[in-house]
Amino acid sequence: MSGKPKLHYTNGRGKMESIRWLLAAAGVEFEEEFIETKEDLEKLRNDGVLMFQQVPMVEIDGMKMVQTRAILSYIAAKYNLYGKDLKERAWIDMYVEGTTDLMGMIMYLPFQPADTKEKNLALIIERATTRYFPVYEKALKDHGHDYLVGNKLSWADIHLLEAILMAEECKPDILSAFPLLQAFKGRTSNIPTIKKFLQPGSQRKPPTDEKFVAIVRKIFNI
């Protein structure tokens, strides 16, 4: 037993990617066991290790944790990325829920029917640039600090960086109207643990392509 957290998921981003980001940013080494076939998933289910028969599942600190948000909250709190008090946690939660909504839209895009893709992409770009990014730009502007909450790196910052990079994969110049977010992106990407995660060869997963969509559909029957 290595003591390192062990992640059970498919070999792709999906709902596990935010967990990989958070562990990496916290400087925590982790192992991964990939579900490649339907049988792999069935085996996990039959072993009784998936509380609600679903992944992500992360073995950590003697627990077999499921439910993405539960896992993320635990890691954030454990590694002091969840603010110093209840109010800071409230702000981090609000910001994270916003980036979760945005990344959720982007995550499902490859799974949408081909004839709706263009419309959905346009909606993502609209939401990113008129609903979400303005909020984070304003937050940074209002307090003038490097980080979103409490003048200290938190889960909210890591999640925002992940969302920015995903959005840029949709539209490379999507940050053109957001100078503070551009600076935030530059700064946060340079944090040593994050910089390492952004380099080739890390456990960061590439964008979802059609081949991966087919694998996922097969494993999860969707």
Place this chain on the structure above:
Amino acid sequence: MSGKPKLHYFNGRGRMESIRWLLAAAGVEFEECFLETKDDLTKLQKDGSLLFQQVPMVEIDGMKMVQSRAISNYIATKYNLYGKDLKERALIDMYVEAVIDLNELLMTHTFQPADKKEQHFATIVDKATNRYFPVFEKVGGKEVTMDKTFLLATGFSRADVQLLETLLMAEECKPDILVKFPLLQSFKARISNIPTIKKFLQPGSQRKPPLQEKDVPKLMKIFH
């Protein structure tokens, strides 16, 4: 200014109902401001009151909180319904997230197009009785004592409140849905008898009724 939390939403369950349940269970009085028309929503958006232009929004402790999970997390922590340490919180979160998933299925049932309704109903019943209820039946039965069982052995938490809410919603969907789950039936009875919750379950409380199909058009007008 009353100091009471003030809830901004339409006059129905939706994503605000779990928040109403938590506040009520914690014995916290709250006020409500109902959105009746699109203009009501637009006004809040233009005011800058809605961080991401969306409701639920709850005015509490000097903040205008949005995002139902953020709001519920804050209330649960403030009123000691979130366990005593990180590991308990982790367990509560796992239970609550699953309950939210089931809740979401139940909540969206009324919005399903007619040709999809039967399939959706079958999915609800399948997931409820094969995926979720068995877990809570097993947990609920683990630490049975004379009159006190909560999902966490160490005491009452938001997980109990949110599970009860969802059990009642599931029964509205299919009245005998708990027939194979005797421990969940007794859990339901026990938690319903907690004084603050008992009060919330009585007519005249701020608990909202299920959404009727006839109310859907009005709702669509506000939000679309």
